[in-house]
Amino acid sequence: MPETALRVAVVGAGAAGTLTAAQLLRRSAALRVDLEVRLIDPAATTGRGVAYATDSVHHLLNVPAAWMSAYPDVPGDFTDWLDRRAPGVHTGAHHVPRALYGEYLAGVLADAEAGPGPGRLRRIHERVVGVRRTDGGVTPTPTPTPTLTLTLGSGEPLRADAAVLALGNFPPGEAWVPPALHGSPRYLSDPWAPGALAALPREGAALLVGTGLTMVDIALTLGRAGRTVRAVSRHGLLPLPHAESALPTAPPPSLDPGADIHQIRRALLSHVSACRRTYGNWRVGIDSLRPVTAEIWQRLPVTDRARFLRQYQSLWNVHRHRIPPACARALREGMDAGRIRVTPGEVADAVPVEDSVMVRFRDGRTLRVGAVVNCTGPQEDVRRLDDPLVTGLLTSGLAAPDPTGLGFRVAPCGRLHPPADSPPAPLWTLGALRRGALLETSAIPEIRTQAHDIATTVLTTLTATLRRWNA
Ligand SMILES: Cc1cc2nc3c(=O)[nH]c(=O)nc-3n(C[C@H](O)[C@H](O)[C@H](O)COP(=O)(O)OP(=O)(O)OC[C@H]3O[C@@H](n4cnc5c(N)ncnc54)[C@H](O)[C@@H]3O)c2cc1C
Known part of the structure; x- marks a missing residue:
């Protein structure tokens, strides 16, 4: 050269x-x-x-x-x-x-x-x-x-x-992980690591911590292998499904350049409602934001960006990052059959005991499971x-x-x-x-x-x- x-x-x-x-x-x-x-x-x-x-x-x-x-x-x-x-x-x-x-x-x-x-x-x-x-x-x-x-x-x-x-x-963040879980073969810190899921002990239900896109993939994979799945997150919200067929596109809303986060939130909600009325589907309104999302984000002062991440991100994610209709149907079937259960919950403690892990939630509930999987999404x-x-x-x-x-x-x-x-x-x-x-x-x-x-x-x-x- x-x-x-x-x-x-x-x-x-x-x-x-x-x-x-x-x-x-x-x-x-x-x-x-x-x-x-x-x-x-x-x-x-x-x-x-x-x-x-x-x-x-x-x-x-x-x-x-x-x-x-x-x-x-x-x-x-x-x-x-x-x-x-x-x-x-x-x-x-x-x-x-x-x-x-x-x-x-x-x-x-x-x-x-x-x-x-x-x-x-x-x-x-x-x-x-x-x-x-x-x-x-x-x-x-x-x-x-x-x-x-x-x-x-x-x-x-x-x-x-x-x-x-x-x-x-x-790999996912681990700030929530109780110390006793670290190093346990019953705890999976990164479900995307090659071969990691297959290496989990097979007996008992699996507790998935996080209820977003990663959880859906992992719950369906474990469910197909005949395993019972419990999934928790602070809010317990699940990603919403995409529409069954292609949707029309709508223009993005025009926003007042001086709007603060509360005014932007109100304007976006009314834009999505207007799209639902006009096109018969709220997804059209959410999808129309794609070309202007970065611009809206960059207008916000850092304190408002931090507020969005704290208060609104979960709600945004479930509407914006949706799952294919086939996955939503499989998830629903699993939930109806009792194989998959999704609830709000925050892990307070988890201790491996003999052939299982004893989990205690912040609201005082306890659960005995065969494995705990970190589905909280990538550390950003x-x-x-x-x-x-x-x-x-x-x-x-x-x-x-x-x-x-x-x-x-x-x-x-x-x-x-x-x-x-x-x-x-x-x-x-x-x-x-x-x-x-x-x-x-x-x-x-x-x-x-x-x-x-x-x-x-x-x-x-x-x-x-x-x-x-x-x-
Ligand atoms: C399960 C899953 C499903 C998804 N599905 C979709 C979808 O359907 N549609 C969509 O648009 N997006 C989807 N996404 C979003 C996805 O993040 C992007 O589509 C895309 O795969 C991201 O690619 P990337 O190269 O940025 O990251 P990655 O796929 O994470 O690749 C990063 C690469 O960098 C390498 N690397 C990291 N550090 C180093 C280093 N120090 N030295 C050398 N190499 C290094 C890693 O080995 C890895 O191969 C999905 C994401 C996930 C996790």
């Missing part, structure tokens, strides 16, 4: 990293940039990450296929792929198995790799455990030396002109993560937490915003690590746009630097 080839490290090869790598390769063709994309992830597969690694046909996409194209400018790309793979089997309104989507994403990257551009892809199956600047903190760099050195789990250094952090969802507060890369970025000053704690502080283009006065490093992020800035950021419709925009920004920034070197 000539000395002037640009090296962009993409850390994480889930959906976000895979789409970023594909977009970088495609953009390198358009911009005629000599580029090596280094896609780094310990996982053996590409494009699957946590969500699409499952091989169960019962694990369905939470949104209809028509919303899941890899490319913001080619909305039919996924449905066309489905049709080529199995003509006439799926429509855009179907919730198809997530495993199929993982296959599609791997194909998207393979196509970009085989494309006409000068860009090359190098896959590195390792974890990145650290990043440091090696240009003395000067941006843009005055000489063609790499500006970042990544440290791989093996200890190997890897140089890069820029890096995109696509680290995705971290970067200050609480036990991850060497994230912790290192925070302590070295290359990154700062968002004021809400949810992910990193970022510029609108996703570039990491270091603490005040430090020059930004050539580090970008997308997906869950931008939650504090955007609120809704971890589903494909958001991720594909971020991947497209980051690829353009990174290459434009680096080629401008290259031009200066060559001038």
